[in-house]
C-alpha cells in the first residue's frame with residue numbers, strides 16, 4: 001500500500017506543524033539505508049513517522065531506538081515491532097527528541113558505553129538546528145550521522161568562513177566529522193510535498209580531541225553570540241575583563257577587531273588552547 005492510501009485507511013491527516021512529509025521515494029530510502037552503514041550498530045532514529053526508514057534500519061542494525069512525538073505514528077510503528085521478523089530489535093520512545101532522556105539512549109545504544117552509535121533521521125525541518133545542536137554535544141558517543149534536512153540547513157553544516165551560513169554548528173561539525181552531501185531530493189520524493197528541497201548529509205567521525213570539541217562548542221557560542229560585533233566585543237559581553245580578552249586574543253594570534261564569521265576552525269582551536 002502506498003503512503004497516501006495507508007494514511008487514508010488509518011484516517012490520519014499529515015500534521016504540517018510537526019513537519020510530517022513522508023518519504024515515498026523507494027530509491028532514496030535505499031540510498032539512505034546504504035550510506036547509513038548501520039550494520040551491527042546501535043541506531044537512534046529521529047522522527048520515525050510511519051516507519052519508511054525504520055523498517056529497513058532494523059534489518060542490519062543491532063538495535064534501533066526510534067523517537068517519535070506523534071501518537072498516531074507510534075500506533076503504526078508498534079505494528080512494525082510485532083510484524084517484522086526484526087521487530088524485537090526495535091524500541092519506541094514516544095517523546096519530543098529535544099526533551100528525551102539522552103543519557104538513557106546513549107547507555108542503551110552504546111551497550112553500556114562499549115561502542116559508539118549511529119544516528120539516522122529524516123528530520124522534522126522546523127527544529128533541524130536545535131536537533132543538530134543537541135546531537136553535536138553528544139559527539140563522544142556518536143560515530144556517524146545520516147540526516148535528511150532542508151537543503152539550506154545542510155549548507156549551514158558544511159559552510160566555510162565568511163559566509164552567512166557559517167557558525168557554531170559548522171565549526172563544531174567540521175572539527176569532529178567529515179561531512180558529505182550524498183543526495184538531493186525534490187519535493188516530489190515526499191507525501192505531502194514540502195515547500196523546500198531536501199539534502200541528505202552524512203557526518204563521519206575523523207580524528208579529533210573530544211575535550212577540545214567540548215570547549216570549542218562553548219567558546220564558539222560566545223564568539224557568535226552577536227554576529228555583527230567584533231570577537232573582542234563578544235568576549236567582553238561574556239564577562240571577560242578587557243585585559244584578559246586582549247591577552248587571550250594576542251596569545252591566539254587573532255586580531256581583536258575580527259568578526260566571528262571571518263575566523264577559520266584553526267583560529268578557533270588556537271583560541272580554545274589559549275583559553276585555559
Ligand code: SAM
Nearest residue numbers: 021022023047048049068069070096097122124
Ligand atoms: N521518517 C519518516 C519518513 O522518512 O517518512 C517521517 C519523517 S517526517 C519528515 C518527520 C517526523 O518527525 C514526523 O513523523 C513527525 O511526527 C516527527 N516529529 C516532529 N517533531 C518531533 C519531535 N520534536 N520529536 C520527535 N519526532 C518529531
